[in-house]
Amino acid sequence: MKKIDILKKLRSSGLRPTKQRVEIAKFLFEREKTFHFTVESLNKLLTKKTTSKIALATIYNTVHAFKTAGHLSEVEVRGNKTYFDTNVSNHHHFYDSETAELIDIDANDIVIQKIPKAPNGKKIKNVEVFINLKN
Amino acid sequence: MKKIDILKKLRSSGLRPTKQRVEIAKFLFEREKTFHFTVESLNKLLTKKTTSKIALATIYNTVHAFKTAGHLSEVEVRGNKTYFDTNVSNHHHFYDSETAELIDIDANDIVIQKIPKAPNGKKIKNVEVFINLKN
DNA sequence: TTTCACTTTAGAATAATTATAAACTAGGAT
DNA sequence: ATCCTAGTTTATAATTATTCTAAAGTGAAA
Numbered sequence: 352m353k354k355i356d357i358l359k360k361l362r363s364s365g366l367r368p369t370k371q372r373v374e375i376a377k378f379l380f381e382r383e384k385t386f387h388f389t390v391e392s393l394n395k396l397l398t399k400k401t402t403s404k405i406a407l408a409t410i411y412n413t414v415h416a417f418k419t420a421g422h423l424s425e426v427e428v429r430g431n432k433t434y435f436d437t438n439v440s441n442h443h444h445f446y447d448s449e450t451a452e453l454i455d456i457d458a459n460d461i462v463i464q465k466i467p468k469a470p471n472g473k474k475i476k477n478v479e480v481f482i483n484l485k486n
Numbered sequence: 487m488k489k490i491d492i493l494k495k496l497r498s499s500g501l502r503p504t505k506q507r508v509e510i511a512k513f514l515f516e517r518e519k520t521f522h523f524t525v526e527s528l529n530k531l532l533t534k535k536t537t538s539k540i541a542l543a544t545i546y547n548t549v550h551a552f553k554t555a556g557h558l559s560e561v562e563v564r565g566n567k568t569y570f571d572t573n574v575s576n577h578h579h580f581y582d583s584e585t586a587e588l589i590d591i592d593a594n595d596i597v598i599q600k601i602p603k604a605p606n607g608k609k610i611k612n613v614e615v616f617i618n619l620k621n
Numbered sequence: 622t623t624t625c626a627c628t629t630t631a632g633a634a635t636a637a638t639t640a641t642a643a644a645c646t647a648g649g650a651t
Numbered sequence: 652a653t654c655c656t657a658g659t660t661t662a663t664a665a666t667t668a669t670t671c672t673a674a675a676g677t678g679a680a681a
Contacts, residue, residue, distance in 0.1 A: 367646090367647060367648085368647085369646075369647075370646090389637095390637085390638085391636095391637080407638095408638095408639085408640090411637095411638070411639075433637085433638090
């Protein structure tokens with residue numbers, strides 16, 4: 352994914368491509384594999400990677416803007432850490448609480464045979480499966 | 487569940503049955519249906535219910551002691567609220583983000599046909615399914 | 622009943638996140 | 652090109668949930 356695509360990606364979702372957003376977007380989306388991170392870890396990585404410092408609040412803002420635009424998905428796991436995932440397709444996760452690590456599971460690798468109906472006037476938005484790991 | 491059973495329940499799990507623990511345990515376990523709560527909601531309910539005030543830190547301590555003893559299970563959902571559940575059997579949840587409400591799903595009501603192997607030297611501890619609801 | 626490890630308590634501390642308000646800036650209008 | 656303004660960034664304060672601390676209190680064994 353080239354810089355021009357980053358600009359398109361931002362503009363097409365109504366996000367003005369500011370210096371900070373472009374920098375963060377390049378860091379997140381110009382990679383082959385999916386990437387899991389917390390705001391804290393992203394902040395540290397960006398601080399290392401670049402000379403210009405981006406405010407923590409901006410990273411929060413930007414990550415949430417990307418999430419709202421559908422460029423990131425949010426995953427919450429035991430231990431009060433919110434992870435974001437550059438894989439926005441429908442998928443599931445292994446969670447290793449020893450290492451606080453998330454691993455993607457392709458949606459096709461989990462098949463649910465039986466599922467209950469949604470209660471009263473509600474509908475099912477999505478189904479998330481967490482497979483918690485131990486050693 | 488009578489008071490004597492509460493005392494047994496506490497003693498049998500190595501918890502000294504103090505006034506506060508008995509009061510909280512009675513409130514949590516002397517009911518028919520399973521009960522979902524956060525520490526905050528429990529604190530409010532206990533304040534209403536009883537005259538003697540229990541310190542918030544004690545409620546945190548006690549709830550975690552009950553969890554460690556296996557009398558409560560912990561469920562974490564989007565939005566950074568930790569719910570506890572008096573249903574400690576293996577089961578799943580609906581989560582309604584509109585009302586921030588959790589609803590139990592019996593383990594038998596979800597059947598998973600295909601599941602991936604755990605990575606490298608890891609084993610599967612448990613599988614949690616969240617069905618997120620919308621209107 | 623005395624003793625002491627376990628508990629409770631109020632308040633301080635921490636961590637993650639959100640709110641605030643002033644300064645800055647992208648990009649359309651002039 | 653310069654101006655203007657809504658959108659954005661920033662540092663800091665505020666908030667929320669939770670844990671820590673250290674002193675005072677209390678079951679229950681001896």
